[in-house]
Amino acid sequence: xxxxxxxxxxxxxxxxxxxxxxxxxxxxxxxxxGARELGLSIQDYFSKAEYVVxxxxxxxxxxxxxxxxxxxxxxxxxxxWGGEVIYAEDGPPNSGQPFIRNxxxxxRLKAPDIGKNPCLLKVLKTIKLLKKRVGDECPIVSVVVSxxxxxxxxxxxxPYLDLMVERPDLFEKxxxxxxxxxxxxxxxxxxxxxxxxxxxxxxxxxxxxPREVYLRTGFTISKNxxxxxxxxxxxxxxxxxxxxxxxxxxxTGTAVVGVSCFENLAEIKSxxxxxISILGxxxxxxxxxxxxxxxxxxxxxxxxxxxxGGGFILSDNHGEIPWSVPDKTLMAICEAARRxxxxxxxxxxxxxx
Amino acid sequence: MTxxxxxxxxxxLSLDRLAARQLVTAAQNTYTPIEFVDQVIMKALTxxxxxxxxxxxxxxxxxxxxxICEELVDGLLPPxxxxxKDQPRMAIGVLEDxxxxxxxxxxxxxxxxxxxxxxxxxxxxxxxIAKVKEDHIRILLISTLMLHSALHVQDLVARLKxxxxxxxxxxGGAPFLYDDQLWRExxxxxxxxxxxxxxxLIRSLMGGLA
Numbered sequence: 001x002x003x004x005x006x007x008x009x010x011x012x013x014x015x016x017x018x019x020x021x022x023x024x025x026x027x028x029x030x031x032x033x034g035a036r037e038l039g040l041s042i043q044d045y046f047s048k049a050e051y052v053v054x055x056x057x058x059x060x061x062x063x064x065x066x067x068x069x070x071x072x073x074x075x076x077x078x079x080x081w082g083g084e085v086i087y088a089e090d091g092p093p094n095s096g097q098p099f100i101r102n103x104x105x106x107x108r109l110k111a112p113d114i115g116k117n118p119c120l121l122k123v124l125k126t127i128k129l130l131k132k133r134v135g136d137e138c139p140i141v142s143v144v145v146s147x148x149x150x151x152x153x154x155x156x157x158x159p160y161l162d163l164m165v166e167r168p169d170l171f172e173k174x175x176x177x178x179x180x181x182x183x184x185x186x187x188x189x190x191x192x193x194x195x196x197x198x199x200x201x202x203x204x205x206x207x208x209x210p211r212e213v214y215l216r217t218g219f220t221i222s223k224n225x226x227x228x229x230x231x232x233x234x235x236x237x238x239x240x241x242x243x244x245x246x247x248x249x250x251x252t253g254t255a256v257v258g259v260s261c262f263e264n265l266a267e268i269k270s271x272x273x274x275x276i277s278i279l280g281x282x283x284x285x286x287x288x289x290x291x292x293x294x295x296x297x298x299x300x301x302x303x304x305x306x307x308x309g310g311g312f313i314l315s316d317n318h319g320e321i322p323w324s325v326p327d328k329t330l331m332a333i334c335e336a337a338r339r340x341x342x343x344x345x346x347x348x349x350x351x352x353x
Numbered sequence: 354m355t356x357x358x359x360x361x362x363x364x365x366l367s368l369d370r371l372a373a374r375q376l377v378t379a380a381q382n383t384y385t386p387i388e389f390v391d392q393v394i395m396k397a398l399t400x401x402x403x404x405x406x407x408x409x410x411x412x413x414x415x416x417x418x419x420x421i422c423e424e425l426v427d428g429l430l431p432p433x434x435x436x437x438k439d440q441p442r443m444a445i446g447v448l449e450d451x452x453x454x455x456x457x458x459x460x461x462x463x464x465x466x467x468x469x470x471x472x473x474x475x476x477x478x479x480x481x482i483a484k485v486k487e488d489h490i491r492i493l494l495i496s497t498l499m500l501h502s503a504l505h506v507q508d509l510v511a512r513l514k515x516x517x518x519x520x521x522x523x524x525g526g527a528p529f530l531y532d533d534q535l536w537r538e539x540x541x542x543x544x545x546x547x548x549x550x551x552x553x554l555i556r557s558l559m560g561g562l563a
Contacts (some may be wrong), residue, residue, distance in 0.1 A: 059455070094450070155454070161454075165368055165417060205406075207412060209411050209412075209413045210411045213411075262408070285527075285531035286531060288500070289534070
């Protein structure tokens with residue numbers, strides 16, 4: 001029997017409680033696409049909280065997905081530290097030249113003052129305005145880049161890997177300053193009205209570091225951070241693999257894990273069932289050229305593998321839908337999520353595999 | 354000769370520079386420098402690349418292995434050494450993207466395998482065209498992380514053709530791994546899934562160069 005319709009918030013909370021809601025929640029993470037709705041360049045769009053709020057609300061009205069995003073762009077965090085942001089016309093803003101130009105600068109680093117920093121205040125204003133508009137009807141997901149992963153933008157990926165291996169003393173100092181900022185920044189966003197924090201931690205993925213390194217670095221750090229963040233969290237590995245560390249991720253205290261499109265959702269589900277929820281794992285890159293029929297098949301496949309019993313939020317695997325994914329594909333994904341995601345599910349288990 | 358490449362691979366995966374160096378020193382009487390590069394370093398890096406493609410080896414291990422080998426090979430075969438391979442003029446760059454790690458890994462691994470190539474760093478389409486002309490480049494390796502940068506490879510290939518530049522373009526990076534049809538769509542000549550894959554592709558493309 002078809003279940004009574006729920007609000008997005010009820011739908012998400014039910015699935016996070018490992019129960020089946022009315023249908024599988026969909027986090028369509030359209031972060032930049034509001035610019036297109038408002039007829040603005042991506043740079044102009046992100047210049048004002050009011051634009052982002054209007055863009056987010058219009059996108060949700062159009063697609064009917066189950067989340068609003070209190071997040072603007074990843075390099076905003078390094079912008080707050082004085083780093084450079086490079087805008088593109090057809091993609092997300094990128095971090096430019098790292099502001100830690102050599103490791104010896106690390107002991108002198110001072111974290112930004114959240115109460116005075118214009119770009120951080122813009123994010124808080126975005127969250128507050130979204131909250132004012134939707135109340136408790138829809139979750140507002142905000143983001144922090146983990147203390148362990150943000151150095152990729154602070155100092156560049158290669159120099160950061162060198163630091164980890166060659167300068168453990170300075171690595172520790174960098175973690176200390178980043179950890180203090182991360183907790184304060186996450187809690188400020190929760191206070192502003194964010195429902196949950198996406199703890200973006202791609203460097204912890206076994207795609208980037210071996211598990212033995214993760215256990216003495218990213219794992220310890222995330223456990224400590226999640227304990228101090230005063231709200232629910234999702235650890236997102238941003239397309240990186242999670243399976244070799246999935247039991248470790250469960251131990252961090254996260255409520256949700258964002259998983260890669262290269263991983264078998266059914267296998268992940270068999271480990272996570274009843275313990276943590278899964279977010280994922282549509283291939284956002286390949287999505288560009290999916291036909292509506294292919295989009296429907298991919299959605300069906302994901303739902304059949306991870307949907308039974310709840311504990312699943314359908315999303316892309318990276319945490320941000322690329323600018324070049326056509327509107328008709330996004331529409332097809334949303335339509336398929338509503339059609340095939342209604343509980344009780346009516347798709348053969350492990351469909352397409 | 355005993356196959357040293359397995360021991361050498363282990364020193365790389367445990368990021369043990371010193372042990373790797375000691376292994377090179379100990380092998381001096383058994384291998385010529387070029388033999389060591391071909392029979393030990395290349396074999397070890399190839400297996401590490403294959404491990405990365407399977408998801409068994411992490412990117413940080415590929416990166417550090419490449420760096421350690423690059424330093425060793427620079428000692429064994431200094432740039433311009435006559436024993437370095439006979440090869441076309443090559444360059445590598447990151448197209449309109451600020452993520453340099455992938456390029457750095459491929460650059461290190463190729464140099465560790467005895468190739469000489471120019472490092473263009475981060476370049477726009479206009480910049481890369483000017484450099485390719487100036488340096489008479491025949492094989493161009495392009496790395497990207499962002500999807501929109503990967504899509505701009507198509508503009509680069511069109512410009513190379515419009516300027517009558519006979520250059521083979523090899524692409525690599527996350528967007529091409531996540532969509533294995535993308536390299537054809539942007540009209541590249543080949544796509545590398547790993548740094549050691551790049552070396553194989555260069556060797557195969559070298560055969561087709563006039």
